[in-house]
Amino acid sequence: MIFIHGTPSHSFEWRNVAPRIEAAGHRTIVYDLLGYGASERPSSRDTSVAAQTELLEHLLAKLGLDRVAIVAHDIGGAIGQRFAVAHPGRVRRLMLMDTVSYDSWPSPTWRKIIDEHLDEYRNLTQNAFDALLTRQLEMTVTDERRMAGPVLDAYLAPHRSALGRSSFFEHQVRHYDAKYTEEISGELDRLTMPVRILWGAADQWQPLDYALRLSEDIPTAELVVVPDAGHFVMEDDPARVTREIVDFLAGPSNPLGDNHIRNS
Template sequence: MTTLLNEVALINGRRIATGRHGEGVPVLLLHGTPAHSIIWRNVVPRLTAAGLHVHVFDLLGFGASEFPREADTSVVAQSQLIAELLDHWGLPQIHLVGHDIGGVSALLFALEHPQRLHSLTIADAPSYDSWPSPAWRGIHEQFADHARMAADEHRALMARQMAMAVFDKNLMQGALLEAYLAPISGVIGQPAFYQHQVAHYDSRYTRDFEQRLVTLNLPVQILWGAEDEWQPLDYAHRLHRDIPGAVLHVVEKAGHFLMEDAPEQVSDYLLGFIRQARPT
């Protein structure tokens, strides 16, 4: 699979795999879990062709970035990493897009640093009490045991979970499935996955959203897969109600990984919203 990562940044002594593509208006795309920047591979070319300077990176403890033995890799820590990378790239302001827990980190960043955003788009993001979802709750509760389970058992479990992430089940197989499984498998990847990702599937980071989101004062777009099996559509409508002025687009025949099911539609929504929110 083609990687979007073409640079490395050293942030607080940690190696972060990053990528920049195109020229023009800067936008940052954040992936979620269990994923990495590959999830944007069919969106980035459409954005760069339309004149955007697209930035991506693998979250700390994800994908090709460093898997630290000891580090905070929660959504709160990842939101702080956004600010540090923007400084690294010399970007005072940006259009920010976050999917899944990347969407949570993006919301947390927006609440703390609204002046650094031209616009915010979140997609299928955990919120309020929506996570861990029923499909992940048992895995989250036993994440330490799963970190030590047999490798083939872990991969089989993850293959079943990944199939739930898309509406078109034929997508998540072969080379694409392997591209998602590779960073979370093996003697390093498997325990790191449970330590840096599953252990942080915790609604304590978002329970107070009802009180906090009403303070957002910037253009916000919400994208959601109509067939999301992990984050029900009801939560998209709740976010829409609580974020002042937010717009909501539901993508039909798309699951939690809506960029896999409908990359062209997702790209069109991003481009339309960014153009509308672009500063004069």
């Protein structure tokens, strides 16, 4: 199982989930996207969703993996969607968690930064940057106390240098662009592998309407709505996320295509 994180994030977000999946008997692979977390921050490499999808293909080839299950969150979900559309035979199962899709991203706030202030924001002081990202991260959970102390520090850690701050805007924010999901929106009906869409009911960044649209457009999709969870559903309810993944992996390999919604 390949775990693909979102933004503003890195593989740290899977710390309470991936080990439990591995303990349940599944091989897990967790990595940082290029330009994120502990990965390199090359000045001349494309780190867009399209480029990250190609890098995923290279990673699987390097590891000798022909078919995988994918759990993908936020922009990681865009990578998962694109990879599954391009290589449907290589994806055994696909779980999309509070994913960007269609025209759901970037938010008006990030769009204004990208269009008008990107260079200015790349030169923020550390205190100003930390304040900006803290405000954003606190919006990802239903209880801000979950995004505080050591947890918040871990999310901020990759950016606590001039290079880290600049990289956040160059390798992540610059590539917030709905074209990467809009251009495949008409191909989602080609997905035939089992798909589970897991969504926090209180997601402030990706409205539930997009989850409903995805569940309608993907013939094999099941939508599961998690109450009292926000955009970082794995922070709000890691035990529930773990149960859903284990259950999904144990499910039938030939879905019936009778899309349904589960609120629980």
